[in-house]
Each structure stands twice: as structure tokens, then as C-alpha cells.
Amino acid sequence: MTKTVQYQNELHKFLIWDTAGQERFRALAPMYYRGSAAAIIVYDITKEETFSTLKNWVRELRQHGPPSIVVAIAGNKCDLTDVREVMERDAKDYADSIHAIFVETSAKNAININELFIEISKPKNSIHGCQPAVWRQGLQTPKTAIGAKAKLLLTTRGPTLMKKQVVLDVAGGPVPAIGNCLVPWSLLHAKRTQRNWLLGTLGRLQQVFPNADLCRGLWCAKGPHPWLLT
Numbered sequence: 001m002t003k004t005v006q007y008q009n010e011l012h013k014f015l016i017w018d019t020a021g022q023e024r025f026r027a028l029a030p031m032y033y034r035g036s037a038a039a040i041i042v043y044d045i046t047k048e049e050t051f052s053t054l055k056n057w058v059r060e061l062r063q064h065g066p067p068s069i070v071v072a073i074a075g076n077k078c079d080l081t082d083v084r085e086v087m088e089r090d091a092k093d094y095a096d097s098i099h100a101i102f103v104e105t106s107a108k109n110a111i112n113i114n115e116l117f118i119e120i121s122k123p124k125n126s127i128h129g130c131q132p133a134v135w136r137q138g139l140q141t142p143k144t145a146i147g148a149k150a151k152l153l154l155t156t157r158g159p160t161l162m163k164k165q166v167v168l169d170v171a172g173g174p175v176p177a178i179g180n181c182l183v184p185w186s187l188l189h190a191k192r193t194q195r196n197w198l199l200g201t202l203g204r205l206q207q208v209f210p211n212a213d214l215c216r217g218l219w220c221a222k223g224p225h226p227w228l229l230t
């Protein structure tokens with residue numbers, strides 16, 4: 001299936017594969033999520049066990065899915081709230097804890113379906129596990145970070161997925177002005193100095209690799225693997 005949604009001035013066209021959710025088809029799932037930009041994991045708000053199963057899918061995506069995949073959770077059948085088994089608050093809390101998009105939907109009554117795709121289209125959500133932040137011109141790379149090594153995984157935009165891992169030395173100097181950018185989740189938990197030098201490095205990388213989407217997948221050399229949440 002395809003679906004096109006407009007977010008601000010951009011049209012986002014989604015090519016959608018609907019996998020079979022049953023356990024016996026599980027081995028086929030990687031064929032669907034390999035190379036995917038986003039995954040919508042659907043559970044049934046009237047069946048608690050579907051919510052538990054969803055957590056296994058999240059784990060699988062984290063471990064074997066593309067590192068920058070956007071994860072959205074849809075609590076479907078919200079037209080049947082009278083027989084609900086999963087509280088909206090619980091599902092939202094879980095989604096927040098894994099930095100996933102969350103909406104309750106009704107496929108039957110077409111509730112929140114478009115909204116879900118619009119959420120996925122938003123740049124702030126376009127990198128799984130990332131939070132928006134502002135790179136400010138003039139922000140100095142701390143002296144303590146100069147000479148340290150940053151390890152980054154760059155994923156290019158465009159039809160062909162290309163990945164390149166680079167290790168580079170952090171140089172001093174101000175962060176270039178590149179407007180609003182995204183800071184990976186792992187960085188939000190990194191020490192302030194570590195965060196700042198990576199931001200500085202990203203700014204410089206943007207000049208070296210103008211076609212690379214630097215925001216897509218960044219490995220912090222010092223932290224744990226950022227895509228594997230425990």
C-alpha cells in the first residue's frame with residue numbers, strides 16, 4: 001500500500017508493508033523491516049496480551065532493525081473503550097520510555113490514522129530515539145574534548161541507503177550555524193562536555209559531507225550502544 005501525507009510544505013510518501021503479526025510468521029519479519037524508515041507496531045486496546053507481544057517487537061526492532069528506524073505504537077480499536085484492557089496512560093508511558101510515537105487509533109472509524117502518519121513525518125520524530133535540540137552558533141567546543149575521537153555513523157538521504165562510519169578527531173572552535181538540529185537520545189544522557197564536543201563535530205562534518213544526513217544515526221563512541229535500550 002502507499003499513503004501520502006502532507007506535513008507543512010512537504011509531501012511524504014509512505015510505501016507500506018503489512019506483516020503478519022502471528023508468532024509463526026515471525027521469521028519473515030526482517031524482510032519487512034530491513035531498510036525501513038519507520039515501523040508502526042499495532043496492538044489491540046481490548047486485548048492485554050497484544051500489548052505484551054508488542055514489547056517483543058520493539059526489542060526485536062532495536063536489536064535487528066535499522067538503527068535509525070522510527071518506531072510508532074498504535075493502540076487500535078479505540079472505538080471499543082468500554083471493553084478496554086490496556087490503559088491509554090500505561091501505553092503512553094511505555095512509548096515515552098522507549099521514545100516512540102504513540103496514538104490510539106480506530107481502523108474501523110478512521111480515527112487518528114492520518115495523525116499517526118503526520119507524526120511519523122515530523123522531523124523531530126524522523127530519527128528514532130532522538131530529541132530536538134538547537135545548535136547555537138558560537139557554542140565553543142570545550143578544551144577538554146579537543147583531540148578526542150568521535151565515532152559517527154552517517155546515513156545518506158535518497159533512494160539508496162548508504163552508510164559510512166567515520167572516526168574523527170574533535171577540533172576546537174565554534175559550532176557552525178546550521179539551524180535546528182537533532183541530538184541523539186544517547187547524547188541527552190551523555191555528560192555535558194561529551195555532548196558539546198559531539199555537537200561541534202557534527203557541525204564540522206556537515207561541511208565535509210554536505211549530502212549526508214548527519215542526524216540519522218549517531219554512535220557515541222564512549223556510551224553504550226544507543227539503540228539497545230534495556
Ligand SMILES: Nc1nc2c(ncn2[C@@H]2O[C@H](COP(=O)(O)OP(=O)(O)OP(=O)(O)O)[C@@H](O)[C@H]2O)c(=O)[nH]1
Pocket residue numbers: 019020021022076077078079080105106107108109
Ligand atoms: N472495532 C474495531 N475492529 C477492528 C478495528 N481494526 C480492525 N478490527 C477488526 O479486527 C479484526 C482483525 O483485523 P485485522 O486487520 O485482520 O488484524 P491484523 O492484526 O492485521 O491480523 P493479521 O493480518 O492476521 O496479523 C477484524 O475483524 C477487523 O474487522 C478497529 O479499529 N475497531
